[in-house]
Amino acid sequence: MKPDFTEIIAGYKDKPGGIIEAYHAVQRAYNYIPEEAVAEAAKVFGMSKAEAWGVATFYSYFKVGERGRYIIRVCESAPCHIAGAEEVIAALEKQLGIKMGETTADGKFTLEFTECVGQCQATPVITINSKPYFDVTPDGVAEILAQCN
Amino acid sequence: MAEEMRVLLPQENENLTDLQSYINAGGYKALEKARSTDRLSLIEEVKKSGLRGRGGAGFNAGMKWQFSYSVETEPKYVVCNADEGEPGTYKDRVLMQTVPHRILEGMAICGYAIGARQGYIYCRGEYPFVVETLNQAIKEAKDSGVLGDFDIEVRMGAGAYVCGEESALIESIEGHRGEPRFKPPFPPVKGLWGQPTIVNNVETLAYIPLIVEKGADWFKSIGAPSYPGTKLLTLTGDVVERKIIEVPTNVTIRQVIYDYGKGIRDGKKFKAVQIGGTSGGFIPEELLDTAIDFDSMSAIGATLGSGAVFVMDETRDIVDVVERITKFFEHESCGKCIPCREGTKRMHEMMERINHGKGSGDDLGKLERLGTVMSRACLCGLGQAAPAPVLTTLGHFREEYQAKLN
16 A cells, blocks of 8 residues: 555655655655646645646656556666666566566566666666666576566 | 775775764864864865865865855855766765765865855765665764754755756755756855855865865875865776776876776777766877876866766777767756757767768768857756767767768
């Protein structure tokens, strides 16, 4: 049972400029930001819906609208690019049967691109729900996915 | 083996993460010393040390502080820029994970100097585990009373590279889209909620307690005279040792790659190195004997930037790497100003065309012209620096482009 986003957002009401922190909190609970939560945030922080929508969609870490329980983000910045990020992407797409940007039919996995996640000592890097995985190889993908339970 | 000079980073096997260990190692003494010093003399000392911003812009830190000090209004703010988004860079993460209190102490000293009682750390959204470490450190410091009346709050970024630009960062703390502001006024005069605000990089702030403790002369005696101190560098790509190092600013690029990084992987030959992050220039073999300090790098048309050192071996396809980089900038452009919004898009389009064998000789000239326009006309550093990888590779590795033309 997910907590009520109205309550979550209300907790940030008195924080100046707190809408981004509120979105983070909603996303921690839901893994994404429900569309209705954007309207709620607009009300709480005294901005127009358009403005609240503008904030939510400006930042690539936020996603308005449903996605999977495990968000897999693959870094495609230059150091990961030359270390073989594309092969890792191919392996992930094959294993999960979806393309980048899509969610599996059972709602378990979502594949996304990301830019540098600041772990370039061990490229290529992917993150699953923000946890980084290092030196990822196409062969190692199955084992990483198996850990998602 | 080349020895590092560890001033900011803990020594091997030294743990300074928690408050007690940090205090045992002499931590927070500098804050005490600063608070018993007259504010202007404190700022003079920081100025005299020659400490220049470690985030990439290289502005004299003490001079920046003086701008805020001189504005007689309240409140004022200290913001620690921990929105480390420059690809290939993770130095601030390591600093925050290993010496969080050194950063808090630096912020509190800055707060005292300019007359601010509130600080913010704007930490990138990709580092939720660092946010935990910082919150723990802030709690320890507040509970023990070492910070006095100075408060610090951590705010999380959410995956926007442009928020590393100080006025965009401020917009983001205020709860807006992270779009850079028109300047002037500059943040030290009119920043967060319209109040005087010092935005300093993590590495810059971490240096402050050391400068206060050991003095400006000590700091000035390290590294290159015009950009003194040590610099954190993160070695990535085809270098044998992919790691973080701390070295005096007068070491050369060649030393960094071959002595500290142990050379190129798998016995291959060097082709290029991009320093300062994805917005940095590409540097060929014949310029490797340049020192890494800010001004020496500028003199060869490159940058020290964030200190990322991205090494490419002889097998790497420069045009392909640069295409990837131009895609990055198209994605990260905030869209506020036209030269960047439109320029990054067209630049990526042309690079894609060339990389896929569909470019013409005309495209090279167009890339150069567009790049020059962007570097002069874009509103903020993002758009101004975005063409650097294209322009420097057209200069040093033009034959690789020509080989791919239709």
